[in-house]
Amino acid sequence: MQSYKVVVLGDGTVGKTSISLRFVRDTFNHEHIQTIGAAYMTQTIVLGGSATKLEIWDTAGQEIYHNIVPLYYRNARAALIVYDVTNRGSFGKASFWLNKIKEEVLGPLVLILVGNKIDLTTSRRVTTEEGEALAQSFGIPFMEVSAKASTNVTELFVKVAQLLKAGP
Numbered sequence: 001m002q003s004y005k006v007v008v009l010g011d012g013t014v015g016k017t018s019i020s021l022r023f024v025r026d027t028f029n030h031e032h033i034q035t036i037g038a039a040y041m042t043q044t045i046v047l048g049g050s051a052t053k054l055e056i057w058d059t060a061g062q063e064i065y066h067n068i069v070p071l072y073y074r075n076a077r078a079a080l081i082v083y084d085v086t087n088r089g090s091f092g093k094a095s096f097w098l099n100k101i102k103e104e105v106l107g108p109l110v111l112i113l114v115g116n117k118i119d120l121t122t123s124r125r126v127t128t129e130e131g132e133a134l135a136q137s138f139g140i141p142f143m144e145v146s147a148k149a150s151t152n153v154t155e156l157f158v159k160v161a162q163l164l165k166a167g168p
């Protein structure tokens with residue numbers, strides 16, 4: 001079976017662990033548990049009759065040190081750059097993470113910009129248009145999701161798998 005490493009990047013508390021757990025285990029936790037070390041989980045997606053295994057690497061503390069450790073990005077084929085739509089600071093940092101991962105990974109890399117927590121409609125601080133514009137400036141796809149409400153999370157990983165299968 002084809003298997004691909006997917007890394008999840010973005011500032012602390014944007015929901016990287018929540019998005020990964022929603023997709024892999026279909027669960028949601030209200031607590032923020034800081035992920036220490038390189039945690040990875042796998043999930044298989046069947047597209048057009050053929051199975052694709054995604055090896056999802058959740059944060060390994062790089063959000064605290066603003067650094068990505070080589071173990072984390074080595075052989076990565078896709079990166080999700082996540083921000084929180086209720087937190088403008090995390091949106092501002094998305095370009096930093098995008099540039100950083102592009103610098104580190106030299107081979108072909110599928111990139112997707114992800115705005116999380118769209119269930120928090122009244123405290124939204126980043127518009128869909130702003131997210132779209134940033135993604136467009138990097139020439140990458142954009143998706144808004146909610147790990148809590150389970151909105152667009154499966155769609156997000158299906159998109160990742162499709163882009164990976166399509167190749168560079």
Ligand code: GDP
Binds near residue numbers: 011018029119
């Ligand atoms: P990480 O540091 O990026 O891994 O963020 P976490 O996944 O630990 O989430 C940080 C906090 O945001 C936790 O309290 C989560 O319950 C909460 N959270 C994550 N995703 C969502 C979401 O889609 N909607 C809402 N309302 N809260 C979320």
Ligand code: MG
Binds near residue numbers: 016058
């Ligand atoms: Mg985490």
